[in-house]
Amino acid sequence: MIDLIINGLSVSVEEGATLLEAARFLGFPIPTLCYMDGLSPYGACRLCVVEIGEGPRAKLVTACTYPAEEGLKVRTASSRVIKARKMILELHLASCPQSKTIQDLAAAHGVRQQRFRQEYEDCILCGLCVRMCEEQMMAKAIGFRGRGQNRSIGTPFDIQSDVCRLCGGCMYICPACQLRCTYTEPEKAVCGGCENLSPPCLEKEQFDDMMCFMDPCVACEIAKD
């Protein structure tokens, strides 16, 4: 067992546990977007940052990847952490406002404004789908491409992968809720992530067969233009 201090409480956790696992096990909430039990931690969304260390050497690390260390002092909700988290959520909100997951997180953390130029992206590149495909579905059908602002998720050369079994695992796990909706080919749609919203798509004729309930479904709106 490893002894460490989380938010001033001395706790012990099993060796090999990450800070996120330790904190959650002990009941300290840490928000995440790109983390999922059963998938390897990736550290992409940066939402789970916690502050470790003291004085000038204090720094923020991602709880999902940082292993619990003997004697470590961890603060999961220091003002520095809160400030960073709010800004990260604001950035997410600015890029992908239609995601229910992001909206809920933003609301829960008191993010009341979004000061950047509004974008509507359908992917936050959290990599959950890539890991789902590789680690749980054993398919490795999709992966990351490009870097920086050109980074995207897909198959090589956008050719449907031979190893893809259309299992829908990637769509199931997506927090941005976009891959589920394939508005132009209704029979392929596996929607359901937005059930608690009113369904505007249904009022539109051409989307009769759709099962998308996003409000507004930005992907549809954009594609129509």
Place this chain on the structure above:
Amino acid sequence: MKRRRSIEDFEALQSRIMTDHDDAVPTIVIPAGTCCQASGANDLIRVAKRELLDKKLTDTVRLRITGCQGFCQMEPSVLVEPRGTFYPKVGMKTMARIVESVARDEILADELFITPDTGEQIERQEDIPFFRNQVRTILSRNEKIDPLFVYDYIINQGYSTLAKVFKMADPDWVINEVKVAGLRGRGGAGFPTGLKWEFLANQANGHGKFLVCNADEGDPGAYMDRSVIEGNPHGVIEGMIIGAYATGSTGGVIYVRNEYPLAIKHLIIALRQAREVGLLGENILGTGFSFDINLVKGAGAFVCGEETALIRSIEGKMGEPRQRPPFPVQKGIEGKPTAINNVETWANIPIIIEKGAHEFAKIGTENNSGTKIFSLVGKAKYTGLVEVPMGTTIKRIVYEIGGGPIDNARIKAVQTGGPSGGCIPAELFDIPVDYDSLSKAGSIMGSGGMIVMDDNTCMVDIAKYFMNFLKDESCGKCFTCRKGTQRMYEILDDISQGHGTLEQLQLLEELAHVVKDTTMCGLGQTASNPVLSTLRYFREEYLEHILEKHCSAVVCSGLYKAPCQHACPVEMDIPSYVALIRAGRLDDAYKVLIKTNPFPSVCGRVCDKKCEYKCSRAMLDGPVHIKYLKRFVTDNATRPMVEKVPVTRKEKIAVIGAGPSGMTAARDLALKGFHVTVFEAFEEAGGMLRWGIPDYRLPREILNVEIRDILAQGVELRCETKVGEDVSWDQIKEEFDAIYMAIGASSNMRLGVEGEDLKGVSGAIQFLRDVNLGQKLQVGKHVAVIGGGNSAIDAARSAVRLGAEKVSILYRRTRPEMPAQEEEILAAEEEGVKIQCLVSPIRFQGKNGHVQKIICQKMALGDFDASGRRKPVPSLGNYLTSDAHEVIVAIGQQLALPFPAQSRDVKVSKKGFIEIRAKARTRVSEELIFAGGDAVRGPDTVIGAIAAGRWAAKEIDAAIRKRNQEPAYMEMPGEEIEIPRVIDEQIREKSRASMHQTPVAERIKDFREVEMGFSQEVAMEEACRCLRCDISNEET
């Protein structure tokens, strides 16, 4: 080559080739790194080879092709050994002559390096300031070695330290040496190399360990690693073998970016040769130690320089970092312990072993030992690779090695550490360059890029440039780095386009801190540095872009129509009137002129033409003669008619001082419908234009016309009314709603030396006023003018015209630093004025109360001050005595408040001028009192005064309207002048026209105007040279 199987065997080889080698044979060294080849080194090599063969010199003269030596500005260069003669910028013909001269053991005196300041010729490379001020422990090896021949390296003691290490047979000793030497990673973070090696050596050695040489050098403007590999690949290889021996590593990797083909070529050859000699591979030199190095070519992603991304790239995966811990030293390539060091770090290892750790630790400062190579680029006179001991000040690097700024620009910052680094302002150039000081100043050492920036660089633009680079080069894995850099770029772009707001600036800062805090790898954690450091030191530039939509460096093209117009303090519509001249519509051109500037014919003669310094044509074949074109219009077109503007407002405004600033404000206010009264102490309006500038530069009648027109628009002028004497300050405050103080700086600064009150010693203002009034009709035989500004030149040239036999200007700095306009100085010299630099008067000697002699202290150039100029310091014991029957002191002017300074109304700043309220340009106090021109900024240019007048008019109007709760002033749409939009399809090269001047013999006789103006033909040609930046910016 025979593989050597023991250390003795290798040493036998070494001593054999060293005895065969003769140092005294004259050798032509041609550096041919990538940069040298780009500037033509390959041609030189061809010529040299042909000449050597033709002249049958192959036995007597040797030729050595080496890597880059660092003085990139002077490439292609040639070095002749053993003399050490350095020839810069060698052409093919010169090359042939050099070969001949070497054969005859001569020097080509006309091709040597010349110091631009003094014109002094320098023969030997080590005497050139650029080289002299460096400590070149790594780079000096480049010129000794042909990188393609391992024997060349062995001759220069190469691999002997490796043999030494093998003989010691104690890996711990090596690690300890490196630790004691205090070598820190040269890649940028500065982690102690010995410590890293110790971690690696302590890792279990079950499955092998790796050493990596990180040669993924991607910073814009940095190329020291490339030059080290190209010039001395064996040095890096030797360092790695030593490192491998010390840490028990089994495999080595050199990760080079594929953009470095020459480095890759040299490395492949060097690795092969090292293997052939038996220095790599199984059982090296019979020691039982095996180690080999592989070359991995990177695809050129910036992020692959980050160690975890580099490891993934070596493994063949996508180059993106992973969260640490575990650190590479625990789990690196394929999960095996790996130590990664930069090229320069590896190149330092043989040097440490050779010199000994303690000796090495003596170089540089404590905790920062050894030398560091910087690539000094940007706006410095000499650019190239510079190797200095750690702890050298930036000042020394930039000014002494780099030679300071180009032309008359002022260096304002250096950017260190590439995109991850920050900017360090000129005020902090005294800080030593080491890891800790730089990070304290908000920058980083980085791999050693050092970009010099002068006042033609916009800091917002720099931040934007780096952010653009980073947003493309961020791997995109972690959200805050990917989106953070994109969003920071977005905001910076907005600001540079003039759409920025203060809220955005705050958001930018907030975001930058969060990005720094929350990203995964080094790239993201330092990505904010360009923004944070420019915000820290150059926030006023951001504010200028946001609040005033102005970019004083004239770089952010989104803010302006044309650079010349943006550079002009009153934003005169230069492209338009130049186009109108071209179209032959001179009358329309005059209307355009008068719109923004009530003194166009004055400015056409005496403006300091800030516009021409920013003219785009300057990059081609010299700037357009904007000033003379303006004069051409005013000389040849009909002056637009003016009429009295009806007074429509009840407020009355007083302007104190009828100089250019006061008259401009008066006109602008009159045009807005105010009743304006101008108070002038002297008998006529014009201020310094009339009393300070002599007739030969600005004829009186020209000035009179412009003043007449201003008065004709309804401005009331009360001459010979001195405020404080003829009319009291309180009375003016009582009578008028607003006051604009354009009182100038009309009192002379005194030298404060003995004998200044002697007869014949006067201030320049008084002297010029007397001359212009026609009261001064003769001067002494020998006239000495003290100072280097425009008034000094004016006084000197006037003295020539008044019949002085000898006129000299005494200036305490050097000629290039004289603040006067260059063409004025030249004209003065033509007229026989002697300019004596680096002298400072300390005493005036008189006879019968009249000055006879000046005794000057000779000055020498001392250290660089914050402005980047060498401070003149007294050269002790060196004096100069000269005859002077008349002395004119022109060292500056001071404010002369015409009434007792009333702290209640007007505050005087530390510098002795009127202080302006925060967030205002001309407003002085809560009451409607405004000030501008020389009274606020000290002696300034005419156009500066006019601009102040215009701002004052705007602010007075706005303040009155605000007080009355009226809507803001809307300018009445004036006459629409259609501007021709003709541009040349093709630009033909054509240098700028020259102004016709009266011959010297003629012009020194009287005060007639010297410059004759452009003829129709010349003006037309000159106007056609305009590139019409306004069109390209708007319409393409």
